[in-house]
Amino acid sequence: MKPGIVTLTTDFGPEGPYVAAMKGIMLGLAPGVTLVDVCHAIAPQNVLEGAFVLSAIVDAFPPDTVHLAVVDPGVGTARRLLAIKAAGQWFTLPDNGLITGVARTHEIEGAWEISNPGLARRQVSPTFHGRDVLAPAAAHLMKGGDPGELGAATSRFITIRNFEASADGQVCIGEVIFKDAFGNLITNIKEDQMAARPAGSWTVEVGGRRIDGVGRTYAESASGSLIALIGSGGWLEVAVVNGDAGRLLSAGPGTTVWLRPKT
Template sequence: MKTIKRGSHDGIITLTTDFGTRDPYVASMKGVILSIAPDTTIIDITHEIEPFNVLQAAFILYRAVRWFPAETIHVAVVDPGVGSERRALAIKTNQCVLIGPDNGVLIPAAKYFGIIDVREIKKKFLDEISHTFHGRDIFAPAAANLSIGMKFEELGPTASNLRELDFGIIEWIDEELRAKILHVDRFGNLITNIPRKLYTEIASKETIMISTTRKTSKIKPAHSYFEGKPKELLILPGSGEFIEISCNKGSAAELLAVKPGDTFILRFGSSF
């Protein structure tokens, strides 16, 4: 992979938001970035995070950032606390810079690479700063200025006591495993917080049932979607670090009536 040298004019800035694409918000951020750093490559990770869903945004960012070249700048704006006393942060890691609100959205990705330095963004880049659009007025110009060579330390003072966020714990008690849904992808696959390393043990169970607040169904261990009959629920090791609940040629999210952040129970046994 190409390494981007700080101060070059071909740097990469990524954007992750819950803004969607029907409004001018994303375009406004890109306009600010390109006005400051016209040769920057802007990559949209996604703008389809569920509104205000910080956990989902943190997960998407965590999964995506590792595939980018060194020194990429990642901006994440899922910010229900905009306009409050929450801080605007920039986190320098061993691989990249992460910029966004101090609500935990940056933390899993930052910890994945290892945190070197954290700054509260105090430097004012635009003449006017709104109370409701820090993505355009603070985060985008901070990223753009870093991409053209501004020193990281110039952003503001060192920040500590960051708001933490993790993907939750799983509880395995007797023949039940309680877990959480981190993300629902376009196909309705449920990405859970169950580590992939547990797949072999789970798949060895004679029978597996999944229970949500509205549905209970049997699921079949598999390694790929084609191994199930149409509309059959499957549990797979997935392509990342976490186990997935899927449905061959259907939506597991619709079948189980769940969304990101919901909890569920896997039950194991031979008496169902």
């Protein structure tokens, strides 16, 4: 079978040996595989942020792509490792909620525990399952291997409760779940949660600042303006035109955001 695509999403950072070590394992098991770095700047141990990134890329990749995601604060504990199929693609990841965003919008076609020591590296470090267990599992699936060889099928997987914003009447209470390279703050408030009112009739509050109205593009406002808009993934985001909203507001993943009708 012709080698396909494996993506990598981690909180390992852009430097150091960890990402390269996982790539080396997969290249050794599946020469010619196309490796795509999605993001290695997930905030350390921030599973919610990792779940958002996976949800943002799933519709951009072709069937049979394998997504290897490692944001794993429970590494070495009794938490499970899973191979999950959704949208015709595979996700190999810890069972800690990383699949939440994908599962929110796509039917889960199957899930298997990754527990077969015969498919892992001979020596498995208790602190680096990404290299020693998940990378070999990803290579196995990318080559068309039977997921049943990884371990038992399961119907259970953990999802994160706060992936979606909560609503109290007409007020929506959410949080920032990702800060991109431009400093834009992407929240967990979805566009459909604003459908009951015109975009201009909402007020967004974040970091002690108030933004009246939700716009369509960054260029609608003057340079330096603090704005709210619906981003390309359908999430409410806060930005500074030609600037950095995260720096201006001293805000990032975990910062609370309120969406209220304008009064």
